[in-house]
Amino acid sequence: MSDAAKKPIKLGKKDFESDQDVRWCPGCGDYAILATVQRALAQIGVKRESTVFVSGIGCSSRFPYYMNTYGFHSIHGRAPAIASGLKIARPELDVWVITGDGDGLSIGGNHLLHALRRNMDLKILLFNNQIYGLTKGQYSPTSAIGTRAASTPVGSVDYPVAPATIALGAGATFVARVADTDAKTMLGILERAYQHKGSVFIEILQNCPVFNDGIWDTVKDDPTGHQMHLAEGKPLRFGENGKHGIKLDAEMRPHVVEVGDGPGLTPESELLVHKEQGSTAYAFLLASLMQPDFPVPVGVLHRDPKPSYEQMAIQQVADAKAKQGEGDLEKLLYSGMVWEVGADGVKH
Numbered sequence: 001m002s003d004a005a006k007k008p009i010k011l012g013k014k015d016f017e018s019d020q021d022v023r024w025c026p027g028c029g030d031y032a033i034l035a036t037v038q039r040a041l042a043q044i045g046v047k048r049e050s051t052v053f054v055s056g057i058g059c060s061s062r063f064p065y066y067m068n069t070y071g072f073h074s075i076h077g078r079a080p081a082i083a084s085g086l087k088i089a090r091p092e093l094d095v096w097v098i099t100g101d102g103d104g105l106s107i108g109g110n111h112l113l114h115a116l117r118r119n120m121d122l123k124i125l126l127f128n129n130q131i132y133g134l135t136k137g138q139y140s141p142t143s144a145i146g147t148r149a150a151s152t153p154v155g156s157v158d159y160p161v162a163p164a165t166i167a168l169g170a171g172a173t174f175v176a177r178v179a180d181t182d183a184k185t186m187l188g189i190l191e192r193a194y195q196h197k198g199s200v201f202i203e204i205l206q207n208c209p210v211f212n213d214g215i216w217d218t219v220k221d222d223p224t225g226h227q228m229h230l231a232e233g234k235p236l237r238f239g240e241n242g243k244h245g246i247k248l249d250a251e252m253r254p255h256v257v258e259v260g261d262g263p264g265l266t267p268e269s270e271l272l273v274h275k276e277q278g279s280t281a282y283a284f285l286l287a288s289l290m291q292p293d294f295p296v297p298v299g300v301l302h303r304d305p306k307p308s309y310e311q312m313a314i315q316q317v318a319d320a321k322a323k324q325g326e327g328d329l330e331k332l333l334y335s336g337m338v339w340e341v342g343a344d345g346v347k348h
């Protein structure tokens with residue numbers, strides 16, 4: 001074999017594009033996410049034949065069709081369960097899960113919770129557009145209170161959930177948030193998520209121009225005002241020239257303050273400092289900060305490197321084999337309490 005033939009082929013973004021027509025509405029935020037994921041996989045240098053995208057049901061769940069990798073458009077809310085089975089059976093594969101706020105947090109809330117709790121090595125991307133898009137605009141678990149939709153003509157009365165708080169509560173070991181059109185931040189997060197061996201949860205703030213247009217405009221269109229980019233070891237500052245910051249009061253409540261050394265200003269030394277491996281309580285506080293009272297934190301909120309489920313399960317099987325030898329299924333099936341039912345219907 002020649003040297004040229006042995007050299008691994010460097011794939012580009014186009015190599016991750018499938019030949020399927022992309023069928024999202026014009027202007028949907030999903031296009032930007034798809035393009036950035038394809039770029040990220042090319043930059044990371046993954047193998048297409050080792051990459052699988054599993055989705056549930058919803059607009060976001062059409063994602064696997066558009067990736068030139070393996071994929072599975074599965075059943076409503078069950079993508080984390082199917083992906084968990086795949087990962088434990090084929091741990092060498094990179095398994096990504098694509099879901100939305102309805103699919104992942106309502107119908108599939110239970111499955112999402114347990115995949116995160118087990119610390120399965122899955123990269124879960126939740127597109128949060130605060131609405132059910134595919135079924136024509138019903139309010140979802142993340143819709144703001146008062147959302148007028150087909151199913152709530154005079155406004156919803158449900159309190160919405162903040163997806164990242166659910167992920168942290170369930171025990172996800174890599175939690176991040178980013179807006180759909182912020183390709184630079186998303187690329188960085190996806191590369192780091194890929195390196196993380198454990199349950200990854202990335203909330204992507206996604207615009208649905210048809211049923212919930214502009215809900216994230218304040219986060220996206222004014223990067224100096226309504227989003228707070230997190231940086232390890234740096235104080236929580238935001239706004240033009242970082243003039244505002246986040247400080248805790250004596251009762252552990254966060255407050256927005258103006259930063260400076262003059263009268264009525266708060267010195268930078270009194271602000272919260274970002275630590276990805278800080279306490280879960282700190283991460284939960286970050287995940288709970290929401291507009292309009294607070295800026296929306298963007299970046300890696302929390303990281304906790306610890307062994308993943310499949311690593312521990314594989315080790316457990318290897319240890320058992322080392323101690324007891326290879327198993328014998330037939331022997332196992334005929335061991336313990338075994339009986340036959342005779343023609344007379346009696347156990348023998």
Ligand code: SF4
Nearest residue numbers: 024025028059133208
């Ligand atoms: Fe995108 Fe909304 Fe159209 Fe679904 S309904 S494809 S989320 S714009």
